[in-house]
Amino acid sequence: MDIILVVNAGSSSLKFEVLSVEGDLSKLLKGQMEGVGTAPRLCIKGIGGEILADHQHSPSEVPDLPAAMRLVGDWLRERHDGRLVAVGHRVVHGGPDNERAVLINEKVFADLERYVPLAPLHQPNNLAPIRAILRQRPDLPQVACFDTSFHRCHSAVADHYAIPERFYAEGVRRYGFHGLSYEYVASRLSELAPEIAGGRVLVAHLGSGASMCALLAGRSVESTFGFTALDGLPMSTRCGQIDPGVILYLLDQKGMRPDEVQDLLYKASGLKGLSGVGSDVRALLESPKSSAAFALEHFVHRIGLNAGMLAAALGGMDAFVFTAGIGENSPEMRKRIAVKLEWLGAKLDLERNARGDVLISTPDSQLRIYVVPTDEELMIARHTLATIGT
Ligand code: AMP
Secondary structure (H helix, E strand, C coil), rough: CEEEEEECCCCCCCEHHHCCCCCCCEEEEEEEEEECCCCCCCEEEEECCCCEEEEECCCCCCCCCHHHHHHHHHHHHHCCEEEEEEEEEEEEECCCCCCEEEECHHHHHHHCCCHHHHCCCCCCHHHHHHHHHHHHCCCCCCEEEEECCCHCCHHHHHHCCCCCHHHHCCCCCCCCCCCHHHHHHHHHHHHHHHHHHEEEEEEEEEEECCEEEEEEECEEEEEEECCCCCCCCCCCCCCCCCCCHHHHHHHHCCCCCCCHHHHHHHCCCHHHHHHCCCCCCHHHCCCCCHHHHHHHHCCCCCCCCHHHHHHHHHHHCCCEEEEEHHHCCCCHHHHHHHHHCCCHCEEEEEHHHHHHCCCCCCCCCCEEEEECCCHHHHHHHHHHHHCCCC
């Protein structure tokens, strides 16, 4: 059986899925090496949830992502009888020109390294397993699938910042991220509700990273994310939109170093920073602390404001779609957010919402509201297959 490996490498974890290429792409297993460099643990589950592997490793065995990639490769070779035909990678930044997934070679890899300064916390981690496989298996086709590609059709007006043009030319522009998720949701919506998918749709990807994307006939026209995945909505630990004057203040008046500001805005802000309780919405919903309730109120408020902004970009709105961890799993958060959409004609059906139906608005709601689980891995596998031309 021919198989594809999908890899999503983060700062200390390597997530992966294996899909069969036979017929339609179908998932065979998923796994994760977490605690890379500190307390590495490889956990692999079959598609029914059965545990196929659960190994603790020493930090010296798995000091970094390339080592994690090698271990996953070893496990697959020894324990899986599929023939690996390609590896598809999630790569956060494709720069201004990569409108689609690309087959990786040394030249492409060097090109992707140029975008490290644009995504310093993500890009190096995404590239590390690619480099490891290029060294070990140079013959194996690898495909980079970008979180930015889906947004490359934005107009220049949408993608500009109002700073001198030369910065745009050198790459300082609004890229937009979570593109693989939006692309999948757009394709799923066209199956579930084709008449709606052809119209004006706002998708809210609300997970530990959070953003929204305005879709016109299935194509992205605006996103809350900008130059980096720090902009837009407040997130689990990221600040979201912030006056650049605050950053100048932190640097000039507080004497903070750029790396300290970076840590503050990426890792200690958002729901975590505001609540002082934690970054997980489940914990905040259960917490008796008023700061936890405040953080959630702020989150919902910003989603409402940004929904208005993106409704303007679309010239009105036919549907609002929830996806990702919070959007898919929290009826309570969906309810709070739907209140902010009432002026756009939203009427939430409380029973459907509680059940987690696909369509959760009432029959007479002017704005349709959907819950569509995302599947970035499947999207990567589709791109990988299309790119290697099987
Ligand atoms: P993701 O990044 O898409 O995996 O989403 C992860 C986030 O989803 C977590 O940080 C949680 O805050 C949130 N989440 C997952 N399940 C629930 C739930 N049942 N209720 C509220 N939030 C949830």
